[in-house]
Amino acid sequence: MLFEVQDGVTLTEGEHLVVQVSGATLVALRGHDVVATAGNPPESVITAIRRAKGYVVARVARFSAVSRTADLAFRLQQ
Secondary structure: OOOOOOOOOOOOOOEEEEEEEEOOOOEEEEEEEEEEEEOOOOHHHHHHHHHHHEEEEEEEEEOOOOOEEEEEEOOOOO
């Protein structure tokens, strides 16, 4: 899933982040700091994360410093 990376943040491919729901947005956290967000994710993703105790661990599959985006990969249980 594509996330917008916060200004001043650099992500490393293979790095693990925690993703949780915040309203209608997904936030990716490094420790307690928000490093990326995904606005308007599919409702099915929000529901699955809420069912997974409210968070999932994601892996940075790709990071672009130019576009300030990152693809985060995570597996959701159905």
